[in-house]
Amino acid sequence: MQDAWSSREAWVYECLCCETTWDEVLEVRHFGDGHGNEAVIYERNGQPCTTPWTDCLCPKCQSRNVKAWAASRKANELPPARDGNDVAMVFHLRRIHAW
């Protein structure tokens, strides 16, 4: 029996070269194998990507000297966007059918 669900994580980045800051919300797909193990895949714009804290590139100066940290706790305190919730539910339902 496999289980899969999606969540969202907000990440904040700061370039240590030019002090640009930006943030990003990534789709996180969790896969359970039914034995208590869990795998996680990050998706950016629907495409699997590397973990948010690696391969960060400053959009302004192209530096890789970027600091990243999760802002998910802060994001969870905000009222969830209705549209985002619907989309997440659709993803979840699709996932159930897909598996």
Ligand SMILES: [Zn+2]
């Ligand atoms: Zn920069």
